[in-house]
Amino acid sequence: MKPSILALALVLALPVAANAQGHSHKGPNGGELVDVAGGHAEFVDTPTEIALHLSDEDGKPVPAKGATGKATILSGGKTETVDLAPAGGAKLAGALTKPLASGDKVVVSARTADGRKIQVRHVER
Amino acid sequence: MTFLKNDAHGRPRGRAAGLAMLILATCFAAPARAGGGDDHSHGPAPASSTAAAQGTPRVSIQSDLYQVVGTLKGDRLTLYVDRSEDNEPVTGATVSVTVEGEAMPAAPNDDGTYAVSSPHLAEPGSNDLVIQVAGPDGEDLLIAALVVAEPARPVAEAGAGHVHPGMPFLAHLKEWLGQPEPGRAWALAVFAVGLAVGLALRSRRMRPAAFVAGAVLVVALTGTAFAHGGEDHDHDAPTATPGSNTPQRLPDGSVFVPKPSQRILEVRTTTAKPTEVEGATRLIGKVIPDPNRGGLVQSIGGGRVIAPEAGMPRLGQAVRKGEVLARVERPIIQADQAIVVEKVGEIEQQIGLAEAKLARARKLVASGAGTAISVSDLEIELEGMRRRRAAVSDIRTTPETLTAPADGVIASTRVVAGQVVQPQDVLFQVVHPGSLWVEALSFEDAPTGTGTTALTVDGATLRLEPKGVSRALQQQATVLQFAVVDPPDNLRVGQPVTVLAATGTSATGIVLPRNAVVRGTGGEAMVWRHAAPERFEPRQVRVEPVDATRVVVRAGVKEGERVVVRGADLINQIR
Numbered sequence: 001m002k003p004s005i006l007a008l009a010l011v012l013a014l015p016v017a018a019n020a021q022g023h024s025h026k027g028p029n030g031g032e033l034v035d036v037a038g039g040h041a042e043f044v045d046t047p048t049e050i051a052l053h054l055s056d057e058d059g060k061p062v063p064a065k066g067a068t069g070k071a072t073i074l075s076g077g078k079t080e081t082v083d084l085a086p087a088g089g090a091k092l093a094g095a096l097t098k099p100l101a102s103g104d105k106v107v108v109s110a111r112t113a114d115g116r117k118i119q120v121r122h123v124e125r
Numbered sequence: 126m127t128f129l130k131n132d133a134h135g136r137p138r139g140r141a142a143g144l145a146m147l148i149l150a151t152c153f154a155a156p157a158r159a160g161g162g163d164d165h166s167h168g169p170a171p172a173s174s175t176a177a178a179q180g181t182p183r184v185s186i187q188s189d190l191y192q193v194v195g196t197l198k199g200d201r202l203t204l205y206v207d208r209s210e211d212n213e214p215v216t217g218a219t220v221s222v223t224v225e226g227e228a229m230p231a232a233p234n235d236d237g238t239y240a241v242s243s244p245h246l247a248e249p250g251s252n253d254l255v256i257q258v259a260g261p262d263g264e265d266l267l268i269a270a271l272v273v274a275e276p277a278r279p280v281a282e283a284g285a286g287h288v289h290p291g292m293p294f295l296a297h298l299k300e301w302l303g304q305p306e307p308g309r310a311w312a313l314a315v316f317a318v319g320l321a322v323g324l325a326l327r328s329r330r331m332r333p334a335a336f337v338a339g340a341v342l343v344v345a346l347t348g349t350a351f352a353h354g355g356e357d358h359d360h361d362a363p364t365a366t367p368g369s370n371t372p373q374r375l376p377d378g379s380v381f382v383p384k385p386s387q388r389i390l391e392v393r394t395t396t397a398k399p400t401e402v403e404g405a406t407r408l409i410g411k412v413i414p415d416p417n418r419g420g421l422v423q424s425i426g427g428g429r430v431i432a433p434e435a436g437m438p439r440l441g442q443a444v445r446k447g448e449v450l451a452r453v454e455r456p457i458i459q460a461d462q463a464i465v466v467e468k469v470g471e472i473e474q475q476i477g478l479a480e481a482k483l484a485r486a487r488k489l490v491a492s493g494a495g496t497a498i499s500v501s502d503l504e505i506e507l508e509g510m511r512r513r514r515a516a517v518s519d520i521r522t523t524p525e526t527l528t529a530p531a532d533g534v535i536a537s538t539r540v541v542a543g544q545v546v547q548p549q550d551v552l553f554q555v556v557h558p559g560s561l562w563v564e565a566l567s568f569e570d571a572p573t574g575t576g577t578t579a580l581t582v583d584g585a586t587l588r589l590e591p592k593g594v595s596r597a598l599q600q601q602a603t604v605l606q607f608a609v610v611d612p613p614d615n616l617r618v619g620q621p622v623t624v625l626a627a628t629g630t631s632a633t634g635i636v637l638p639r640n641a642v643v644r645g646t647g648g649e650a651m652v653w654r655h656a657a658p659e660r661f662e663p664r665q666v667r668v669e670p671v672d673a674t675r676v677v678v679r680a681g682v683k684e685g686e687r688v689v690v691r692g693a694d695l696i697n698q699i700r
Binding site: 070072073074077079081105106107108109117119120121123 | 226253259266267270
């Protein structure tokens with residue numbers, strides 16, 4: 001009967017998982033906290049850089065060492081890509097040529113050292 | 126059970142044999158149970174919800190502006206771009222896809238989709254796609270992961286290496302016993318072992334050992350049985366998912382409708398926004414003719430119907446006021462006929478006498494003995510009597526003429542030539558098709574609001590103008606009359622309509638078109654929520670009518686949710 005219980009748990013967990021997706025709220029660094037595979041990613045932008053702060057399921061920071069990422073910015077009909085690199089601690093950052101304007105859209109595709117894929121979409125308010 | 130009962134007072138040897146048989150029975154029963162479990166464990170629940178993803182690699186993303194769904198065939202990705210707001214396909218947009226750092230413009234297809242080809246897309250694993258859409262509604266940047274399945278793994282891999290860690294010995298035994306699939310040989314083996322155990326139990330020396338062996342066997346075999354039920358569960362590879370591009374109902378009640386199907390069904394959505402609307406009550410009504418335009422044609426005396434020169438009027442024929450529709454020949458009963466004959470005879474007799482008198486008077490005038498006055502008196506008398514005779518005999522031949530009471534068309538005819546009708550039978554109804562009324566019954570206070578509409582059975586909407594409210598109750602109901610503004614051609618007198626009369630009170634709610642509300646299997650009102658680009662969720666709602674075309678949702682839909690307004694009934698039929 002154990003496998004049935006497992007399956008039941010799986011079925012029950014599915015809607016929860018579905019709910020979890022796309023659920024976002026404020027993170028500890030003042031940015032948008034997004035649930036990603038194996039933890040959370042917090043998107044923070046300053047006038048000079050954009051950064052992802054990685055944390056695990058419990059919200060503890062995860063070192064960004066070895067992680068790589070790429071951000072695509074859509075601003076005024078033009079796209080621009082920014083490479084993100086580890087910037088100490090749990091931070092994965094890339095420099096901005098100009099600050100994000102309202103309505104600009106940013107998508108980040110990153111990969112951690114252990115191969116987890118992180119996708120974040122952000123719309124500047 | 127019968128064995129046990131008999132053995133209770135039987136010899137010890139018999140009891141032992143009974144026990145052996147019981148063990149045997151258990152052993153047989155256990156695999157049987159395992160077999161039953163096998164089918165159960167193929168739970169469709171987890172498989173189908175991901176079935177869509179497993180058949181064709183697809184991405185499905187949405188933002189505030191656009192919904193993008195892509196399906197991969199070979200190395201060609203077909204993109205369906207729709208507006209998030211109303212699910213309308215976006216054509217003429219500039220779409221580009223970036224995969225592995227390579228940006229490629231997507232070429233528009235004839236059917237309103239966009240296509241892009243790249244060998245990177247077909248690479249197994251999870252590929253990040255960055256999709257840029259520049260359309261009439263604005264520009265957007267979306268990101269999604271396209272998961273392409275690894276090439277099929279060997280089947281053995283799926284089954285092997287699956288051992289529960291908790292009970293190593295038993296599990297190994299189970300595997301060892303369970304690997305060869307049970308068949309006839311398996312049953313035979315069980316029988317043989319059971320026989321051996323039974324024989325051993327009969328012998329005094331072997332009995333303790335046999336007991337232990339039997340017990341171990343039972344545990345091991347029943348264990349195998351359970352192990353079997355579980356095996357099918359853990360197969361990761363999906364079982365056949367035929368055509369993932371087919372709409373299907375998912376186990377949680379929601380419906381998967383792929384974008385190609387949505388475009389064929391023309392599924393459109395709207396975003397739920399609360400607005401203030403005037404409440405309405407629903408009344409049952411029917412179409413009646415305007416009493417001033419049209420009317421009934423009846424015979425006063427009854428009789429036999431005679432067709433006029435132009436023939437009997439047919440249904441739908443346009444008639445003018447005063448136009449002859451039919452003639453009715455009056456019946457004359459036997460006694461009356463005798464009186465008429467008698468009267469005619471009497472008049473004829475008087476005429477004969479008068480004619481003789483007149484001839485005599487003329488002779489006298491000619492001879493100079495009579496006066497001219499007496500001749501003219503007789504002439505007048507004779508003329509009068511001839512007229513009387515004509516009138517009396519005409520009674521039998523002059524029919525009653527039935528004419529149209531008003532301009533209009535023949536709405537109903539219940540008569541054929543030669544038919545004998547009773548007085549006051551309704552023979553024709555003349556209706557003016559341009560002026561029809563609706564009569565409705567209200568069992569509560571008569572609604573006072575303006576802007577009344579009516580809904581016909583086939584879904585047409587009528588605009589109504591209030592005409593009158595009855596001061597006297599009819600069958601405990603107030604009668605309301607409305608004139609139909611610009612009645613459609615297919616509106617018929619007597620047709621039932623649902624009148625939605627504004628109550629004059631207003632309330633806030635989410636207003637949806639009536640077509641958005643469909644009936645669930647239990648007859649409950651539901652709407653379909655567009656939860657994901659290709660997924661629709663049923664939502665039970667409580668609705669109240671606003672007018673013939675709109676309803677207000679009082680509960681069940683939250684602000685900002687997208688609800689299907691067109692094609693909801695088609696989605697509702699997907700099983």
